[in-house]
Amino acid sequence: MIAIDWGTSSFRAYRLSEQGGVLEKREATLGILAVSDGNFAAALESQVGDWLDDGDAPVLMSGMIGSRQGWKEAPYAACPAGEPEIAAGMVDVNWGEGRRAWIVPGLSCRDESGIPDVLRGEETQLLGVLSDLPRNSAWVCLPGTHSKWARLEDHRIVEFSTHMTGEVFAIMRQHSILGRMMREAQVDEEAFADGVVRARDAGGLLHHLFGVRSAGLFGQLADESSASYLSGLLIGHELAAIPRLSETVYVLASEQLAARYVQALSTCGISALVLDSDGVVKGLFRLSASLPKD
Amino acid sequence: MIAIDWGTSSFRAYRLSEQGGVLEKREATLGILAVSDGNFAAALESQVGDWLDDGDAPVLMSGMIGSRQGWKEAPYAACPAGEPEIAAGMVDVNWGEGRRAWIVPGLSCRDESGIPDVLRGEETQLLGVLSDLPRNSAWVCLPGTHSKWARLEDHRIVEFSTHMTGEVFAIMRQHSILGRMMREAQVDEEAFADGVVRARDAGGLLHHLFGVRSAGLFGQLADESSASYLSGLLIGHELAAIPRLSETVYVLASEQLAARYVQALSTCGISALVLDSDGVVKGLFRLSASLPKD
Numbered sequence: 234m235i236a237i238d239w240g241t242s243s244f245r246a247y248r249l250s251e252q253g254g255v256l257e258k259r260e261a262t263l264g265i266l267a268v269s270d271g272n273f274a275a276a277l278e279s280q281v282g283d284w285l286d287d288g289d290a291p292v293l294m295s296g297m298i299g300s301r302q303g304w305k306e307a308p309y310a311a312c313p314a315g316e317p318e319i320a321a322g323m324v325d326v327n328w329g330e331g332r333r334a335w336i337v338p339g340l341s342c343r344d345e346s347g348i349p350d351v352l353r354g355e356e357t358q359l360l361g362v363l364s365d366l367p368r369n370s371a372w373v374c375l376p377g378t379h380s381k382w383a384r385l386e387d388h389r390i391v392e393f394s395t396h397m398t399g400e401v402f403a404i405m406r407q408h409s410i411l412g413r414m415m416r417e418a419q420v421d422e423e424a425f426a427d428g429v430v431r432a433r434d435a436g437g438l439l440h441h442l443f444g445v446r447s448a449g450l451f452g453q454l455a456d457e458s459s460a461s462y463l464s465g466l467l468i469g470h471e472l473a474a475i476p477r478l479s480e481t482v483y484v485l486a487s488e489q490l491a492a493r494y495v496q497a498l499s500t501c502g503i504s505a506l507v508l509d510s511d512g513v514v515k516g517l518f519r520l521s522a523s524l525p526k527d
Numbered sequence: 528m529i530a531i532d533w534g535t536s537s538f539r540a541y542r543l544s545e546q547g548g549v550l551e552k553r554e555a556t557l558g559i560l561a562v563s564d565g566n567f568a569a570a571l572e573s574q575v576g577d578w579l580d581d582g583d584a585p586v587l588m589s590g591m592i593g594s595r596q597g598w599k600e601a602p603y604a605a606c607p608a609g610e611p612e613i614a615a616g617m618v619d620v621n622w623g624e625g626r627r628a629w630i631v632p633g634l635s636c637r638d639e640s641g642i643p644d645v646l647r648g649e650e651t652q653l654l655g656v657l658s659d660l661p662r663n664s665a666w667v668c669l670p671g672t673h674s675k676w677a678r679l680e681d682h683r684i685v686e687f688s689t690h691m692t693g694e695v696f697a698i699m700r701q702h703s704i705l706g707r708m709m710r711e712a713q714v715d716e717e718a719f720a721d722g723v724v725r726a727r728d729a730g731g732l733l734h735h736l737f738g739v740r741s742a743g744l745f746g747q748l749a750d751e752s753s754a755s756y757l758s759g760l761l762i763g764h765e766l767a768a769i770p771r772l773s774e775t776v777y778v779l780a781s782e783q784l785a786a787r788y789v790q791a792l793s794t795c796g797i798s799a800l801v802l803d804s805d806g807v808v809k810g811l812f813r814l815s816a817s818l819p820k821d
């Protein structure tokens with residue numbers, strides 16, 4: 234089968250063996266925003282057409298390709314949702330002679346106030362790591378521009394929440410008065426931990442943010458350490474917002490980002506386990522077993 | 528006397544009568560960042576030199592002119608501080624023959640974790656409205672790019688905190704994914720109130736921010752209303768961070784901004800009184816009585 238992770242800014246394709254092993258991988262800066270005229274069929278053909286010429290390997294895709302801005306909208310499946318609900322929500326696209334592909338739906342949920350939340354792509358990553366999680370219940374953290382926290386019970390995603398941690402960090406650094414004092418430097422783990430601890434104080438995030446500046450003014454925070462402090466502060470606020478956080482958290486991220494979350498969780502007295510970040514491939518392979526056999 | 532409100536981006540000068548009435552007002556886009564070569568003496572002379580030619584009216588200045596980037600640093604007076612401490616912290620500058628001016632110091636305080644906070648300019652506004660406040664205790668809110676909340680007891684500023692509400696609103700609107708959906712429109716008071724109420728939910732600001740997008744995706748928030756909702760959300764989080772907020776809050780702001788804070792406070796069941804925003808002039812006049820008589 235062919236597994237495709239097609240996001241806003243990147244395209245990754247994997248040719249898998251019948252056992253799910255990766256035989257070949259291709260990457261391109263061909264995110265959905267970069268596909269000219271919305272001609273996704275031509276884009277896909279250009280990337281993996283040759284993989285399909287000698288057989289009818291199924292093609293499964295996940296990520297923003299299934300959004301309103303993508304190829305074809307795959308409506309969100311509502312939580313609680315497990316593999317059956319996600320598989321049932323896949324939509325197919327036909328793209329020329331004998332070419333067919335399936336798009337995995339994202340997930341939605343609503344909190345007690347009725348405010349919706351959404352994810353797209355992470356549902357596939359979560360399916361890919363199911364076998365690494367305790368069956369009864371687990372918190373999985375997928376940090377990033379928009380961090381996702383998913384609560385799994387009995388291998389179903391019962392609830393999740395999105396936190397704009399990565400994006401707020403980036404724009405505060407680039408566009409706010411705080412960024413003016415920040416100098417590029419290695420991660421300062423001590424300053425990072427100080428930020429995490431600060432997040433537990435009263436005062437609120439909007440006040441704590443100004444503290445980055447005032448601590449700098451008073452020489453309590455070096456310009457070289459203030460980005461690390463800000464990062465710890467924001468991640469600390471993210472952690473503080475997760476309810477009933479006591480057992481081990483499973484972190485699904487690249488090595489560098491995972492290290493930050495493991496440190497932040499540890500600072501809060503919570504243990505963490507980092508999972509392989511190739512969940513998408515495993516998840517798409519898992520879903521391929523649910524495809525109609527026609 | 529001459530009262531001068533000299534900030535980062537603006538310059539305002541007032542010629543006052545002996546009773547403190549405003550005889551004449553001048554405004555210029557001559558903030559401290561716009562003064563070439565740091566020649567503040569020449570800048571001041573160009574603006575108010577003619578007011579000084581036939582007498583020796585004292586000149587008092589407050590705002591960022593007293594910061595490290597200004598004319599001469601007037602070190603922060605530490606809270607608790609009242610009029611005597613602020614007056615004692617004024618520093619003078621001599622600027623040519625017979626020309627002398629005084630710069631009012633800002634204030635600093637530290638919270639229980641030892642993180643400092645600072646303000647500069649607002650101390651003068653606060654002195655200017657003292658007579659409008661109950662003597663025993665009062666919360667004064669000075670909203671803006673960096674909102675300040677000051678707690679006064681016995682006409683002294685005992686503590687204060689800064690919240691980056693206005694700046695975070697502006698950069699989220701201009702630079703984040705949320706801004707893409709926002710259309711210019713009138714203030715939508717209902718959406719604003721929804722944002723204020725949302726801030727009281729669990730989940731944290733970083734999560735609530737993403738809700739602006741997901742509520743939009745689900746048609747629960749119109750593009751024309753999302754800026755109002757975001758504004759309410761941020762102001763709501765600011766209010767939630769103020770401890771022991773029960774009695775009447777005194778709001779010191781321009782009419783439009785004050786209206787937003789009065790609505791937000793009212794939504795939270797707290798009454799508010801808007802004070803005249805010409806506190807700086809009154810505060811500088813009040814401080815002029817403390818100048819040495821030499």
